[in-house]
Structures are given as structure tokens and as C-alpha cells.
Amino acid sequence: MIRPSAQRKWRGIALWATVMTGTAQATETDQYFAIDKxxxxxxxxxxxxxxxxxxxxxxxxxxxxxxxxxxxxxxxxxxxxxxxxxxxxxxxxxxxxxxxxxxxxxxxxxxxxxxxxxxxxxxxxxxxxxxxxxxxxxxxxxxxxxxxxxxxxxxxxxxxxxxxxxxxxxxxxxxxxxxxxxxxxxxxxxxxxxxxxxxxxxxxxxxxxxxxxxxxxxxxxxxxxxxxxxxxxxxxxxxxxxxxxxxxxxxxxxxxxxxxxxxxxxxxxxxxxxxxxxxxxxxxxxxxxxxxxxxxxxxxxxxxxxxxxxxxxxxxxxxxxxxxxxxxxxxxxxxxxxxxxxxxxxxxxxxxGPENSTGGLPAPAPQYEAPRFDGSLFQPQLEAGGGGFQSAGSDWNALLRMRFVLHETVVPEDAWDAVRTPEYLLWASLDGHLALGRGPAELTLPYADLRFTPVQQRFELNNVATGDELAVGVVLLPARLTRFTTLDRSFGVEASLAGVRGRLGKRFGERQRAGVFASLALDAVGYKAALHLSDGHAFQGVHAATLAVETGAELLLGEQLRLGLVLCGGAGLSLGWDPGGGGFTAPSDLGAYAEAQVDVTRFSRLFVRGQLDALHEPGRDRTLSTPTVLGGAAFRF
Structure with missing residues (x-):
């Protein structure tokens, strides 16, 4: 049974449906209860x-x-x-x-x-x-x-x-x-x-x-x-x-x-x-x-x-x-x-009290200070990491992450109020994984999984007092480029026309030396197509949803030094048609990773990550997977 407090939090993540369908959020109130309160x-x-x-x-x-x-x-x-x-x-x-x-x-x-x-x-x-x-x-x-x-x-x-x-x-x-x-x-x-x-x-x-x-x-x-x-x-x-x-x-x-x-x-x-x-x-x-x-x-x-x-x-x-x-x-x-x-x-x-009516307007009117915004209107960010551990039939692995923020407004309301509402009017990311070397001679990329995600009008709500975090974004044209040998795929492209991403989380110990965080993210929904040149067939259908759970802990040892541990798992489901696999199918993507982090400065991070990606095709009755071990550094500019 879900506790009442958990039910209220689930209502927050349910807001993604309001955005996705474009319907209005209808709510009611009961003022009778407050008459004697x-x-x-x-x-x-x-x-x-x-x-x-x-x-x-x-x-x-x-x-x-x-x-x-x-x-x-x-x-x-x-x-x-x-x-x-x-x-x-x-x-x-x-x-x-x-x-x-x-x-x-x-x-x-x-x-x-x-x-x-x-x-x-x-x-x-x-x-x-x-x-x-x-x-x-x-x-x-x-x-x-x-x-x-x-x-x-x-x-x-x-x-x-x-x-x-x-x-x-x-x-x-x-x-x-x-x-x-x-x-x-x-x-x-x-x-x-x-x-x-x-x-x-x-x-x-x-x-x-x-x-x-x-x-x-x-x-x-x-x-x-x-x-x-x-x-x-x-x-x-x-x-x-x-x-x-x-x-x-x-x-x-x-x-x-x-x-x-x-x-x-x-x-x-x-x-x-x-x-x-x-x-x-x-x-x-x-x-x-x-x-x-x-x-x-x-x-x-x-x-x-x-x-x-x-x-x-x-x-x-x-x-x-x-x-x-x-x-x-x-x-x-x-x-x-x-x-x-x-x-x-x-x-x-x-x-x-009659002093609360319009007859008590103050003179002169109070003055209010304009908020000062953190960040700039144009703020590109880049994270790039690599590793030298041999796995998945390759000599080198590389993890790429780029965040590109064209318009970010973050009001530092924590100085005035515990509730903050940062927003990202246009936010994009390119992230993925490359495995280089030691493949068949005709292949230059034995393994690749790159994802490009433009996000328009992302909104966040953070409550410093309770640690609650809520984020919702409208996703336009998310795309994925894949070239799998380990997963029996020579080339693939997937694209959704539009979708919605919602994240509900909690961060304990913000502004303290030790902290724990957890979040639940939901990504849906959009049209999806995948072309696999290895066997000459196309998948067309709907990306139903991707659910990801992330948790971790961090320890601040100094002004810059931070130790962190992150655990993440996710699963995505698609519904569509696979002529080569026998008609209707519901393929699913599975992924999980564990990452240990050390922040030496605010601009650099050392990490070691163990990652597993898998694809399940029920029509063909097979699950294809590839493990990866990554170690290296990430830089933010």
C-alpha cells in the first residue's frame, strides 16, 4: 500500500500527463473547512x-x-x-x-x-x-x-x-x-x-x-x-x-x-x-x-x-x-x-479583520527588489570522459556528454524562499558511448550508442527545506544513432516526434557535508522508427515509455573535493510492427550502471563506471547485451 505522503508525490509526477495531452489541470478547493481554522x-x-x-x-x-x-x-x-x-x-x-x-x-x-x-x-x-x-x-x-x-x-x-x-x-x-x-x-x-x-x-x-x-x-x-x-x-x-x-x-x-x-x-x-x-x-x-x-x-x-x-x-x-x-x-x-x-x-x-480589505492600501506602495539571475542567457556546457579498460571486444571506450543551454533562467530564490523555480527555455544534450578498435577490419566502430535530445521549455521546482525536486520538459525530436556488433546491429536510427519527460526526486542533506538523493524519471511518448541495415527490415511504432530510477550519495571533504556514488537503472518499452520478426512486437531496452566519482575541482571529475546495455526482442525470442567498463575524467566548461 502506498503511504499518503507518497500518493501526494505521485500526483506531482502525474503532471507530465497534463503537458503531454495538452489538457488543462482541473482542481477544486474546500473553503468550508477553513472557516474556523x-x-x-x-x-x-x-x-x-x-x-x-x-x-x-x-x-x-x-x-x-x-x-x-x-x-x-x-x-x-x-x-x-x-x-x-x-x-x-x-x-x-x-x-x-x-x-x-x-x-x-x-x-x-x-x-x-x-x-x-x-x-x-x-x-x-x-x-x-x-x-x-x-x-x-x-x-x-x-x-x-x-x-x-x-x-x-x-x-x-x-x-x-x-x-x-x-x-x-x-x-x-x-x-x-x-x-x-x-x-x-x-x-x-x-x-x-x-x-x-x-x-x-x-x-x-x-x-x-x-x-x-x-x-x-x-x-x-x-x-x-x-x-x-x-x-x-x-x-x-x-x-x-x-x-x-x-x-x-x-x-x-x-x-x-x-x-x-x-x-x-x-x-x-x-x-x-x-x-x-x-x-x-x-x-x-x-x-x-x-x-x-x-x-x-x-x-x-x-x-x-x-x-x-x-x-x-x-x-x-x-x-x-x-x-x-x-x-x-x-x-x-x-x-x-x-x-x-x-x-x-x-x-x-x-x-x-477589516484591516485586510482594500481600504487599507499602504501609502507609499512598498518597493520590491528585482531578482538577480544566476547563469547567462547563453551557456554551453561540455562533459567528456574516456576509459582504457578492455571490454566488449574493444580496446577503448569513450563516454560523451554535452549540455547546450541556449536560454537558462535561475532565480536564486533560496535567499528569499526555500522554493526555487529554475527553467530552461531551450536545452539540448548529446550523450552516448563509443567503443573503439579491435573490431572486424571493415568496421570502424564496433559499438556505438549516441543520443541527441532537444528539450524545449524544461521546468524545475526545488524545495531546499524538504529536498523535493520536480522537473518536467517537453521533448521535441529526440533521436538515437546506434551501431551494434555485439548487439547484432550494424546500424540503427530511432527518432520520436515529441515526448514528455518528468522527474520526481528527493535530495537529503543539501548544503551539508553528506547527502543522499534519489529520483524517478518518466520519458514518454512519441512515434518511433528504427532501421536495421544488418537484416534489411524496419521497425515502426510508438515509444511508449522509459522509466529510470537513480539514487546515490555524496560526501563533501572540502570546498572543491567531493566523493560520489551513483546507481541508475532504466527500462524502455516500444510497441510496433516488425516485418522481419513476425508482425507486432514490443521490444524493450534495458540499461543499468554504477559510477564512482571524485570531483577535484568544480570543472573536473574523475570517474569509474560499470555499464550494461541490453535489447530484448520478444518476436525473435532473444536478448542481446553488452557490458562496458569505463574510467576517466569529465570536464565542464
Whole structure:
């Protein structure tokens, strides 16, 4: 049985499927659980995070020699990329992992919450719609919201913005363009981001979408745009503040969702069981009263138009799915209660606190420091190693590795936060193994296995506090060139059109003298073809997946001296057609190695490696393998 903590980690590696299929990641939250838990306000941390990412995007643009040719919309797109890359919502992952964000429930209690306390708990054997789990709740300016609202704000808000630009450019009046945006958001809630997946239609998501659109529009199109081109580069004229956008409409206890009949039957039963008796408690009453007097955004078009569509019967009747309906009661007029409380001189101190509303904007606005990026925009790296051990019918073996990074951005957020999000917008590698000499006279390469992997938009998330590591990349045109004599292959070429690589790992003891690490990598999926000239037939099919497990340990003996041991094993499976082997076949590649390392300097490494590569062909009922021993040095430039 997989432990609950392991289940949460598996959800991280499952994100590769989101990227591979291009589908959206649909998640839900349960704010009812947080009403009497009151997470600490994370406004400051989230404001700082967003402003650092905006300033980081401007810094990357200004470092380019052609920064002056960028339009404001070009720069806005770079801002958007700081929050999302390769289908991953970076800021959502950050908020779920950062120790600066107080979440309810906590990570250690999350599994128990999902199983025993969430309004979405059910007796289903597997709830496909909630495969990504139920998100925790945090507090922003007194408003309870889930991390999913961040992805709606920055991702779907950007889609709203792009549609708005296209519509207005085509001459569509502004009112009609805004209506089309809200209808588009409703379509996503009725399909991939809602009823068709999680069985939930979230009105809170619609508000987060619209507020994200207002943010992106403020970058370039407002009378006082946030982005300004100066003689020294692009600048942020005023910082981002969540209080300009957040409101109780983000909280699904106030702006409740609608559900499919099956999901509503489950949610209604849980609401009745857990909350009906608590509706009249001081905590619940003050929670709703505080929201009733919360200052709203000046632009409330989304709220007004959504209510209009509900009244027309085009959207679900929201009140049919409220906690009051579930408990057989009418919703109280909290606005009247709030007015009476204010007239009586009460400040609402029992609730989240009016000081968290938009009325408390600081003057002057706080200043944020732009992050300084590690590495350069153009960073080639090379590792080359060789050995003098005779094996596999050869005199010499060579191990080649090259890493070629065209655009790397690494924000050293460990100085500000334990969670780091480095990204590689274009990353490539050439690695492989050559065995030289002592072959048949007509062959110059008795053994060769070279792999070229271009990776576009690779993303990583590293948590220094816990050691967790997550990496996902979109792989385009990975290729493999083989010339095997030991494996009974004179020549072979394999190529996949596209694929996805995901790695989930943990590193213990980072920044300590001794450390242990482990990772699980998944590489899939793409079209694959192999031509074997030795027997004149071709294999065509699909590279289904390659799974690799790596573990190791390291010991730092000085500022430069490091000892390391790495163990790695992997297996790949293909499905396709082999005319020479009798039709359908599922060949598999197997590999394993053990490597001892000594780093003398930061640029050089001595190593000894024992390696085994094998190919299994079930159609021909044979397994071909070659062992190799390598020893030598690797250099990084």
C-alpha cells in the first residue's frame, strides 16, 4: 500500500500527463473547512512573489541586446511566462510548497482531510475528476482561497486578455467583447476545467479569470499602464497588489459552486453532516458578515453579467447548491447584519479583520527588489570522459556528454524562499558511448550508442527545506544513432516526434557535508522508427515509455573535493510492427550502471563506471547485451 505522503508525490509526477495531452489541470478547493481554522494572512508573501516575478521578467527582457524592439505586449507575454511554463502553473506549485504560505490543512494533515473532512469525500473507488486532489486553503487580505485560483488568475486570465485583444482589434464593441470573455470562461467550467472533469462549475473561478484579465490589461492598456519603456529599459511603474483584485468572490463558501447531480448528492450530504449545526455559531456568522462589508473591485462586470446569465437560465442556479439549501434554510441577509454591527460600533475583530480589505492600501506602495539571475542567457556546457579498460571486444571506450543551454533562467530564490523555480527555455544534450578498435577490419566502430535530445521549455521546482525536486520538459525530436556488433546491429536510427519527460526526486542533506538523493524519471511518448541495415527490415511504432530510477550519495571533504556514488537503472518499452520478426512486437531496452566519482575541482571529475546495455526482442525470442567498463575524467566548461 502506498503511504499518503507518497500518493501526494505521485500526483506531482502525474503532471507530465497534463503537458503531454495538452489538457488543462482541473482542481477544486474546500473553503468550508477553513472557516474556523483562520490561516495566517499571506498577502505580503504573495505580493512579493508576484512582484519579483514581474521584475524578473523585465530583467530578462532588458538583458537582451534587442530589448528596445520589444512591444509592450511582447513584454507582457514574458510576464505571463514567469507564472506558467510547459503547462505547469509555477505560482500554484510555489504556493503549495512555500513555507511562507500558511495553508489549511497543513501538509501533514492533508491526506486525512481529503479522506475524512473534505466536502468532496465520497465512497467512490476512484474519483477520476479529483485525481489531482483537493487543494488547501490560504488567506489573502482576509479572503480564503485555494491555490487553483492562482492558476485561473494568471493562466485563464491571460487567455481572456488574448481573446480581448483579438476581439477589439476586429472591431467588436468593448461590452460585447467582455461578454464573450465571460461566456468563454463558462465554457471552460462546463468542460475541461469543471463539469466534464471535476463535476464542479465554479463561479469563484470565473471571478479569478476576470480579475486576471484586468491585471494583464493593466500592464499595457490602462490609462496608467504598469509597464513603461524608458531609455534604460522596461520598468514597472507601480507594484502589483492582490488587494486590487481579491474579494470574497474567490471564496467558494461565499460565492458557492454548482455541481452535477451525482457530485451534489455527495457534497450536500457532507455539508449537512459537518456544517448545518454550526451555521449559527459566532465564527460562521462573523465570517459571512465580514465578507458582506468587504470592499469590492471597482470593475464588477463579471459579477453583474454572471448574475444576468443565471437569471436568464443560461448558467446553473447558484442558490440551488448553497450550504443554506443543503441545510434546508434561507440565506440570511448578512449585509443588514453587517450594517447593524457597524452602527453598534463593532469592528468585526472576531473575523478575519477589516484591516485586510482594500481600504487599507499602504501609502507609499512598498518597493520590491528585482531578482538577480544566476547563469547567462547563453551557456554551453561540455562533459567528456574516456576509459582504457578492455571490454566488449574493444580496446577503448569513450563516454560523451554535452549540455547546450541556449536560454537558462535561475532565480536564486533560496535567499528569499526555500522554493526555487529554475527553467530552461531551450536545452539540448548529446550523450552516448563509443567503443573503439579491435573490431572486424571493415568496421570502424564496433559499438556505438549516441543520443541527441532537444528539450524545449524544461521546468524545475526545488524545495531546499524538504529536498523535493520536480522537473518536467517537453521533448521535441529526440533521436538515437546506434551501431551494434555485439548487439547484432550494424546500424540503427530511432527518432520520436515529441515526448514528455518528468522527474520526481528527493535530495537529503543539501548544503551539508553528506547527502543522499534519489529520483524517478518518466520519458514518454512519441512515434518511433528504427532501421536495421544488418537484416534489411524496419521497425515502426510508438515509444511508449522509459522509466529510470537513480539514487546515490555524496560526501563533501572540502570546498572543491567531493566523493560520489551513483546507481541508475532504466527500462524502455516500444510497441510496433516488425516485418522481419513476425508482425507486432514490443521490444524493450534495458540499461543499468554504477559510477564512482571524485570531483577535484568544480570543472573536473574523475570517474569509474560499470555499464550494461541490453535489447530484448520478444518476436525473435532473444536478448542481446553488452557490458562496458569505463574510467576517466569529465570536464565542464
Amino acid at each position: 483562520r490561516p495566517l494572512d499571506s498577502l505580503g508573501a504573495l505580493n512579493e512573489k508576484v512582484n519579483r516575478d514581474i521584475l524578473g521578467a523585465l530583467e530578462l527582457v532588458n538583458r537582451r541586446t534587442n530589448w528596445d524592439s520589444y512591444s509592450c505586449q511582447d513584454v507582457a507575454h514574458r510576464v505571463y511566462q514567469r507564472f506558467r511554463i510547459s503547462g505547469l502553473h509555477k505560482i500554484e506549485l510555489w504556493a503549495e510548497n512555500s513555507p511562507r504560505i500558511d495553508r489549511v490543512p497543513s501538509k501533514k494533515d492533508h491526506s486525512h482531510f481529503e479522506k475524512h473532512s473534505s466536502i468532496y469525500r465520497s465512497g467512490r473507488l476512484w474519483d477520476w475528476g479529483l485525481s489531482f486532489g483537493v487543494k488547501a486553503t490560504f488567506n489573502v487580505a482576509g479572503v480564503h482561497m485555494g491555490a487553483d485560483k492562482l492558476s485561473h488568475f494568471f493562466k485563464t486570465g491571460w487567455k481572456y486578455h488574448q481573446r480581448y485583444l483579438a476581439l477589439t482589434k476586429a472591431g467588436v464593441p468593448e461590452r460585447e467583447a467582455l461578454e464573450q470573455l465571460v461566456r468563454y470562461g463558462a465554457e471552460t467550467e462546463s468542460s475541461s476545467l469543471g463539469l466534464a472533469t471535476t463535476e464542479v462549475f465554479s463561479f469563484g473561478d470565473l471571478e479569478a479569470n476576470y480579475q486576471g484579465f484586468l491585471f494583464y490589461r493593466s500592464l499595457c492598456q490602462d490609462e496608467n499602464p504598469r509597464l513603461l519603456k524608458t531609455s534604460e529599459g522596461w520598468r514597472l511603474t507601480r507594484p502589483f497588489d492582490w488587494r486590487e483584485h481579491v474579494s470574497p468572490e474567490f471564496d467558494e463558501t461565499w460565492n458557492n459552486s454548482a455541481f452535477t447531480p451525482k457530485r451534489w448528492s455527495e457534497v450536500r450530504a457532507n455539508l449537512r453532516r459537518d456544517y448545518c449545526e454550526r451555521l449559527d455559531s459566532d465564527t460562521f456568522v462573523e465570517h459571512y458578515r465580514f465578507y458582506s462589508r468587504y470592499e469590492r473591485s471597482a470593475d464588477d462586470f463579471n459579477l453583474r453579467y454572471v448574475r444576468e446569465l443565471v437569471d436568464r437560465g443560461e448558467f446553473p442556479r447558484q442558490e440551488d447548491f448553497s450550504i443554506w439549501t443543503a441545510c434546508g434554510r434561507s440565506r440570511p441577509d448578512f449585509h443588514a447584519g453587517a450594517a447593524e454591527a457597524l452602527a453598534g460600533g463593532t469592528s468585526g475583530s472576531a473575523g478575519p
